[in-house]
Amino acid sequence: MTVPLAVSIVDLLLGLELGSTAEPARNRCSLEGLAWKKSGEEGAFEVSVQALEATSLRLASGPLVLEIGRIALREVTAQVRTNAGVPRLSSIKAVEAELSGVKLQGPFVVPPHVQAALHALQGVAGAVAPATATASAPQAASDWTLGPLGAAEGTIRGRITDAHLLFDADVTVPIRRGQIDFNDATVEHVGPDSRMGVSRLGLYVDAPNGRSYLYQFASAPVAGVEFEQRGALLSPWVSERGKLHLQPFAEAMLRQWSGGQGQGLTEQARLLLGRTALSGEVQLGDGLLAVPGVQALMQGSGQGRNAVGLRSDALGRGLTVEMASLSAGNASAKWRGAQLGCDSMAGRLRLQLLVEGAQMRFVAEIENCKLGGLRLDL
Known part of the structure; x- marks a missing residue:
């Protein structure tokens, strides 16, 4: 009927x-x-x-x-x-x-310090953007588990137009085995190139006119960070630019922000975001992804599933994240006392984060989605 x-x-x-x-x-x-x-x-x-x-x-x-x-x-x-x-x-x-x-x-409503942190991650290490929408884990509401970042592979590219600090720069950040090695990151522009790195103060760019910090840490050390190293005792020259291990770094930073800590995005970085176009492809690994009230076991990376595409004409206005082949199992979500779960999930996901003045909103679209073993408990 x-x-x-x-x-x-x-x-x-x-x-x-x-x-x-x-x-x-x-x-x-x-x-x-x-x-x-x-x-x-x-x-x-x-x-x-x-x-x-x-x-x-x-x-x-x-x-x-x-x-x-x-x-x-x-x-x-x-x-x-x-x-x-x-x-x-x-x-x-x-x-x-x-x-x-x-x-x-x-509306995408987050506390101001978290919103600044999300923008920083988009601008400096776009690979963590798919995992920062909202978060928690099965162990506790304040915990975060971003297992798929542990084996992430890909490249993030940025184009900064008419940048005061970087002179129309092309930025390339490789991601290998779940980490960013800033020795391999490049910042190319007219004249001597700049270099990115991470110190105990935060994420920085060494440009011809000096060092500028894109994001400042509330305190050091930070989990998942190998800080820069100098060539010799009291030497001003940097021999190693440092590394970020994405999973522990992102989890630690998210815990800090949810606790009200974190310095956040600098004013110089805010200006850069408005002039920065972003693109990239990141193949996520398998593992548990847990966000507040939602968790799933991401799987199928060996078959090219859960690959993430990132795109933005200007990070100051928004970011688009696409997953052509989302694949997960043992997924569950809690909302208003109800618990929804499924044994398997497959589909296509497109997520847009849009900045409209002082407000942010999101649009999530799902196509060709199949769920197996669906259950809802009230």
Whole structure:
């Protein structure tokens, strides 16, 4: 049977607000093989559906808006319990789910010191950008786990136009085995080239007119950092520019920022970001990725999955992150007392971070997404 979806399933479960049904094709649902039976508990029963398909859904929760072009579930089982005479869903399981045309957008709200840190990471080590949206881990709400960065491989390229410090510079930052070796990073421009590095004070650029810091550490030492080294005792010359091991460095910095620490982006770096175009490709490794309320085991790097493309015409205005082949397993998310999980996940992801004046917002789009072993507990 096919009927207008007067109140969406997500609305029932999570208290979302259903969009207008003025358009005939919006918010519609079809069911096949509907059946129910009593469960073992008193006042409980089980509802099963062979196939459930919904199209053109539009849901809202405050400033967040979720649009789903199509969602199809196979072999759905729902447990319903009666509380004070009112039936309530307690759990839903589906053997398989397919989604397309999914778009989630809204304000990207973070504390000021975290926002500055995110911009700094975009400008200096764009490889960590995919992992800094939001974070936590299964162990504790304050923990961060960025396992896929540990074996990341790729190259980040920047073009700084009319830069006061770097004179129209082309910046290339290689990423090898999950680390950035600043001895291999290049900053090319007219005249003597500049060099990037990391000292106990922070991430810097040595330009012809002197050293400038892009990001300053709140304190040293910082996990995942090998600081620069001088050639000889009291020598002014730098023999080693230093290294960043991306996973421990990013995890440590995120913990500092969530605790209200961190110096942040310098004013010189803010000016550079407005003139910096960015591009790059980074192949993430396998491992646990955990952010606040969400975690997943990223897998399939050997087959080229979870490769990240980065693009920005000007970092001061925003950044686009694309994953043509997202692949993960054992994923779970918690929200408003509900827990959503799945055994496997595959699809295509596009994430935009947009800077509009003093505000930031995000647009996340998912296509050709398949979920296996889907479950929702309320």
